[in-house]
Amino acid sequence: MSQTKVAITIEEGILAKVDALVRRRVFSNRSRAIQEAVLEKLERLERNRLAEECAKLDPAFEKAMADEGLSEDLEEWPKY
Numbered sequence: 343m344s345q346t347k348v349a350i351t352i353e354e355g356i357l358a359k360v361d362a363l364v365r366r367r368v369f370s371n372r373s374r375a376i377q378e379a380v381l382e383k384l385e386r387l388e389r390n391r392l393a394e395e396c397a398k399l400d401p402a403f404e405k406a407m408a409d410e411g412l413s414e415d416l417e418e419w420p421k422y
Contacts, residue, residue, distance in 0.1 A: 350376070357372075360372055360375045360376065363375055
């Protein structure tokens with residue numbers, strides 16, 4: 343994937359924490375640390391969006407939809 347250089351403004355305290363992680367070799371450099379942090383945040387936001395959409399579902403309606411036609415299928419299943 344191609345990369346683009348960007349300039350950001352960041353609080354000194356946050357940058358000091360990033361630099362400490364780089365010194366401890368948790369990340370290879372500042373750019374990698376910030377890139378991974380942004381990616382993690384984006385993934386978390388997407389999971390939250392999915393959870394919010396799922397919360398809008400009506401469990402009774404979803405069960406009814408899942409069970410619809412199931413009675414017909416049960417007759418075709420082999421008996422054990």
